[in-house]
Amino acid sequence: MLPKIPPMLLLFSTLCVFLQTTASGGLKVGAQPIGVCYGTFANSQPSAQEAVSLVQSVGIESMRFYGPDHNALQALENTDVQVILGVPNDELEYVASSQDNANQWIQGNVRIYPQVKFRYIVVGNGIDPMMDSTTSEFAQFLLPALQNIQTAISASGLHNTIKVTTAFDQTEILHQSLPPSQGEFRVEMLGFIVPIISFLQKNNAPILVNLHPFFDYIHHMPNNPPELGSSSQGKQDVRLQYALFKISKKPVLQDGPLGYTNVFDAMVDSVYSALEKTGASSLDVVVSEIGWPTAAWPEANVTANIQNAATHNNGLINHVRTRGTPKRPQKRIETYIYALFDENLKGYDDESQRHWGIFWNNKQAKYQINFARK
Secondary structure, eight states: OOOOOOOOOOOOEEEEEEOOEEEEEEEETTTTTTTEOOOOSSSSSSHHHHHHHHHHHHHEEEEEEEEOOHHHHHHHSSSSSSSEEEEOGGGGHHHHHHHHOOOOOOOOIIIIISSSEEEEEEEOOOOOOOOSTTTTGGGGHHHHHHHHHHHHHHHTTTTTEEEEEEEEEEHHHEEEEGGGOOOEEGGGGHHHHHHHHHHHHHHTTTEEEEEEHHHHTTTTTTTTOGGGOOOSSSSHHHHHHHHHOOOOOOOOOTTEEESSHHHHHHHHHHHHHHHHTTTTTTOOOEEEEOOOOOOOSSGGGSSSHHEEEEOOOHHHHHHEEEOOOOSOOOOOOOOEOSBOOTTTTTTTOOOOGGGSBBOOOTTSSOOOOOOSSS
């Protein structure tokens, strides 16, 4: 979800898909997956069954749901595709209000599919307790919902294979993110987020974080410093290169002994720094939303195009497959690219929200991209 603009990529009829680059089977938070979100807010996409077939045909090994999709779950039975299942924001009050409700939710959406390989239950997405947030009404229910879902998972004997977690937006939860070492949570959020972080630590679950480098670049937000545009590296837009993984050698951002060549690393490390300041340095970070649109409103179309989307997403895949961040170089980041298809019913007043797909609705790739394990 993005600050000061309509929520992005959080509709509950959305599926996410991700490719796991290590052997399937069992929960491996330390494995190195890379993935792609499958948003379904559209009226012209392939069916859920066709989507599952596409996922399998291109080598994607896991799917993430923001809310239950029973057609897709049925199609996933007896496959090797792992599933990350979300509890939508508008169902948090229900599962938080009683343990029986949470038990019924798990029974009706997880246990009835014993042949589906569930990986995570993601309780809520982009929850922000601040009064001006579109998700503030759900904040009071998040922690009890997490606790009740965890209890239901444990009672079902699934706690060794399924982790319970939630997803936040990096720009919403951090007061400061630049330089990355100074990353810290907003003071007014500490009472809300610290107990959730403690819950995740107790249950050895990762924290999911949504990153949006495209909007960071377009809106001159802090993670992509405006002063990079006046760099001495010729007439090239260094800020854009920094966002698109096009700087491979000399860092453009120096943070003490750590140098940054891309905004992805800087955004992730700012979250690691914030976690360290709350005593949660052992917590893993999963990047649950990131991508680049192929079209946008007229003023942004010079940046939102197929070439830049291909550069960003292929650069991202190569980066997270081969290395970690400067802060944690040995810890490659589990990452989900948005999105599998365009979504013609999204957008509010923002045309770019409809054009994040990697594939056209005829299932042909917009640009060359490799999901096969190496």
